[in-house]
Amino acid sequence: MSYDKVMKLALERGFYFPSCEIYSDAPAGFWEYGPTGLNLKNKFIELWRRQLIRRDGMLEIDGCQIMSKSVFVASGHISNFTDPVVKCTKCGSTFRIDRYIEEKTGQRVPERLADSEIDALILQHNLKCPNCKGDFGKVGRFNMMFRVGIGPASEEAYLRPETCQSIFVDFSRVFKTMRGRLPLGVAQIGKSFRNEIAPRQSLLRLREFYQAEIEVFCNPSRLDEMPRFEEVKDTILRLFKDGEAVVTEVTAQEAIARDLVPNKLVAYYLALLTEFYEKTGIDIRKSRFRRLSDVEKAFYASVAFDFEVETSTGWLELVACNYRSDYDLKGHANTSKESLEVVDPADQKKVLPHVFELSMGIDRSIYTILEHSYYEEQVKEETRAVLKLKPYLAPVVVGILPLMTKEGLGEKARKIHSDLKLDFDTFYDESGSIGRRYRRLEEVGAPFAITIDQTTMQDDTVTVRYRDTMQQERIKVPELRQFLHNSLRI
RNA sequence: GCGACGGUCGUCCAGUUUGGUCUAGGACAUCAGAUUGCCAAUCUGGUAACCCGGGUUCAAAUCCCGGCCGUCGCACCA
Known part of the structure; x- marks a missing residue:
């Protein structure tokens, strides 16, 4: 079904609609769930809990949306999440200046280059606005995180741009108090916030959105020791890499044998995810795990698969599956000066766990379920609009x-x-x-x-x-x- | 954020070119009643909108300016 038809259904039947819509200054990128949409979302989340959390014995937490500045210094969001921009003094157009310099001069601009040095580069190459030939102003910074001021002194803090940071900062306590053993999945559902430049297409690109994230903490030397893998060894994975003509369908076991997936742990979770999405009613034949190339990967990821589904708007990323290695725990350990190592009972040795994450976009998933479930059928000259949701998801x-x-x-x-x-x-x-x-x-x-x-x-x-x-x-x-x-x- | 185009009942559309008869019309949906009694039937009645702010004018849905939102393209999507 088309995006427009789904949108119309959503508005007419109370699935979702724009936030603050009675006011004309309602900003883009904020949407609310109505009664039917919320019910569907709640049932989707229950299915997620059943098929992933309970099935795999994960621990679920609920962290805060506002987190201290240090968290994002450690996570790298303060430095990596900030884009240098310049504004044309004449026509007001804004440009990502690092990309613009690279494009014009072929000279790579390192991410941490000081603003003054970027200004110098602009002068040196005599770069002008491509739209009107006007002069550029000074370099500014656009951070995609929403900054908030805490208390009367407005202490610097941020709305989290991904839910997983709470999982990392809580890891040590949760692991200890819940008597965790590696590999251990810690999960969270909640809102994240990103100040998108151009939010678009309702639930597909929001500034305030729901994520269901799972961080699997594991011992990097035991990624192929997964007894639970037996449960899913015959599950079909649909794997894809840019440049390939078709999706490769292989069992989880075969995927490892052919080195399409790096290890059993990753294969196991990709299989769980596939089985989960099959139960949502999304057409799994229109899905793929796309292996990301090095340039596409997030700054913290060493191996990344995006779970994508074909919709009327094209291929849509529903889940980012990133092998984050020890990037996060190492960052938090260094910044906080707390040791985040744990003992792996398998060999009684201390280890700083690595992390494999399944970062799910709930809103996009809800949209895709609606689109894949919506049919129009001819009945005696009339068009019958039917939403063929799974009974356990129906509002x-x-x-x-x-x-x-x-x-x-x-x-x-x-x-x-x-x-x-x-x-x-x-x-x-x-x-x-x-x-x-x-x-x-x-x-x-x-x-x-x-x-x-x-x-x-x-x-x-x-x-x-x-x-x-x-x-x-x-x-x-x-x-x-x-x-x-x-x-x-x- | 830039550019182009657009914004009228819940939804879709007419009206804007050429300001006045628009007290804003229709269809579908919705509500109430009647009727029927298993697949959006029929009849009667009702609810319901000019995106926001300013300006021009005797008069603005209509013209002008600004803002917001939407679609598409560019850029962005950690």
Whole structure:
């Protein structure tokens, strides 16, 4: 389905919409989840917990969004997350000056070059604005982190640009108090903030967004010692590298044998991730793990795979899988002067763990689930819009509809509703024609509709209608609970 | 951030060229009632919008300026 259709559905059915939209100064890049979208997101997160956290015995924490400056000195965000920019004094155009110098002169500009030296380079090469030939102003800095001032003295701090920094700074305590053993996954769901220059396309590029991050702490000398790998050795991984014509489909085991994936630990987690996304309803045949080239990788990554999915907007990165080595713990250990080494019980030796991370974009995942689940079908000259969400992700699981309100059907339907509503996401609807009510439910992805008709009054059965096939079957009212329970099984 | 184009009920669109009849119209959606009684039916009625701010003018949805947002392109996406 197209981006525009998904967007329209999202606005009309309460999935998501612009933040502060009643005000004209609402900035771009901020979106809110409405009731249906939040429910879908919550269920997506529960699925993530089930398929990754609980399955693998990971530990989940919930850290703060505002973190001290030192954290980002240690993480490298203060120096690496800042781009040198210049503004044309005549037309006001802004340029990434380091890239511009490289482009014009072929001379590489090191990341930590002082602003005054960049100014000197501009003069030396007599660089002018490419748009209007005007002079450049002095070099400025654009940091993608949101700075905040704490307390009356406005102590320098930042909104975290990725959730994982809390995991790194909390690692030592969590590992000790939870009696951790390597390899250990520590996970977190929460918001991150990046002051994007040009946020675009609603949930796909936000300034405030949700991440579900998993940091797997491991002993770098034991990356191929993964007993759990056996569980996923036959899982198919879809691997891809730029320049290749097609995606390579291989089992996890084969991927290691052919050196497409560096070790068992990485292969294991790529497989878990694949199995998780299969259960979200995203079309896995439209996905790939793209191995990033050296120039594309983040500054902290030594090996990186992006889990990408094909959507109407092109290939979309949903998860960044980075082998961060000891970049983060080393940085935090050096800056904080705390030892972050742990003892690996396997050999009773101290080790500074390496980290393999699965950094998931929740908002992008939600968008992709919607796009891949949304269908328009022709039914008797009419277009039927159906959101074919997995039952366990659907914001509304079952609609409860009296065929009419007369002859006691309304009361009977309300009784059934009140018996179910505490345990399932139900929606009671008695207004309008039955067909219209079915269609409304389909648009929010409700997999089932229960209809109360005259027969119900005689034999205490209802019809259950299946969203995808529109077929119906009769079920005894006392069995509804069990039916729904079974249908929601993952 | 730059450039081009755009912004009217929940959604889509008409009206803007040439300022006045626009007290802003339609379709779909939505709400209430009637009717029907298993797939967006029908009838009646209702709710509901000119992105924000300033200017020009007797008069602004319409013209001008600024801002915000959106789409596309460039750049950016650690």
